[in-house]
Amino acid sequence: MTAIVTRRTLLIGGGSLLLAGCDRISSAPAVRNTLSLGEKASRSAQRWLMTDRQALAPEFTRAEMSPIFRVNGSTRPDAAEYVRYATNSFADWRLSVDGLVANPLSLSLADLRAAPQRTQITRHDCVEGWSAIGEWTGVPLGLLLRRANLSSRARYIVFHCADTLLGKPYYESIDLVDAFHPQTILAHTMNRAPLSIGHGAPLRLRVERQLGYKQAKYVMRIEAVESLNPIHGGKGGFWEDNHDYQWYAGI
Numbered sequence: 001m002t003a004i005v006t007r008r009t010l011l012i013g014g015g016s017l018l019l020a021g022c023d024r025i026s027s028a029p030a031v032r033n034t035l036s037l038g039e040k041a042s043r044s045a046q047r048w049l050m051t052d053r054q055a056l057a058p059e060f061t062r063a064e065m066s067p068i069f070r071v072n073g074s075t076r077p078d079a080a081e082y083v084r085y086a087t088n089s090f091a092d093w094r095l096s097v098d099g100l101v102a103n104p105l106s107l108s109l110a111d112l113r114a115a116p117q118r119t120q121i122t123r124h125d126c127v128e129g130w131s132a133i134g135e136w137t138g139v140p141l142g143l144l145l146r147r148a149n150l151s152s153r154a155r156y157i158v159f160h161c162a163d164t165l166l167g168k169p170y171y172e173s174i175d176l177v178d179a180f181h182p183q184t185i186l187a188h189t190m191n192r193a194p195l196s197i198g199h200g201a202p203l204r205l206r207v208e209r210q211l212g213y214k215q216a217k218y219v220m221r222i223e224a225v226e227s228l229n230p231i232h233g234g235k236g237g238f239w240e241d242n243h244d245y246q247w248y249a250g251i
């Protein structure tokens with residue numbers, strides 16, 4: 001089940017393929033006053049897309065992929081457990097899916113590769129001011145949550161990572177709208193090769209409607225929770241707790 005859905009597909013009949021940076025342009029009064037009827041219509045379509053949490057992030061072609069996709073943040077976790085898994089090419093590694101689920105899961109990389117997959121070419125935007133387009137393949141998170149039989153009490157999904165930054169564990173969280181978004185995947189493959197350690201091996205989150213720091217690398221455990229308050233600093237993520245970054249980092 002490899003599905004590549006592009007924004008173009010979504011917009012067939014809508015007439016607009018120009019989606020980037022429109023807000024900035026349209027806020028200038030001179031420009032706003034000269035918009036034609038057609039442009040106004042496409043602008044409202046864009047606005048709808050930008051506010052609709054179900055909307056897809058733009059997808060790109062292989063020709064548009066960045067020749068270099070840099071690594072950022074942790075690039076080689078030094079926790080003993082992680083080093084042991086890495087030394088053995090992650091053969092003994094397991095992803096645990098637990099918390100508010102009726103059927104907790106413990107999945108190997110082979111299990112994850114045997115599940116239905118999604119491949120998407122998307123743009124990663126880091127708050128530090130760089131972007132890169134890469135191709136990601138992995139398992140839709142929603143599929144795992146369904147298999148785990150998520151409780152109706154669950155409100156957030158937390159990603160616990162193998163690394164620490166500034167001596168504190170890296171973690172991230174998203175709500176259920178993003179968790180079940182079709183482009184939210186747990187990627188084990190990047191640019192058609194197994195995820196490298198620099199980019200988060202063996203498994204990382206791709207939550208394409210949000211900024212780079214939400215894309216948790218080195219995911220070891222996925223926990224369904226009712227509240228984020230009891231977890232680490234309580235704000236839902238490493239950067240949210242330690243640097244006042246927004247929890248919802250919509251692009």
Ligand SMILES: Nc1nc2c(c(=O)[nH]1)N[C@H]1C(S)=C(S)[C@@H](COP(=O)(O)O)O[C@H]1N2
Binds near residue numbers: 069070165212218
């Ligand atoms: N576990 C973990 N995940 C992380 C980070 C990190 O330091 N540790 N850095 C984040 C930031 S700020 C960015 S921009 C991206 C970088 O991903 P890349 O190294 O694949 O470019 O990972 C995000 N996920």
Ligand SMILES: [Mo]
Binds near residue numbers: 125126128
């Ligand atoms: Mo980032």
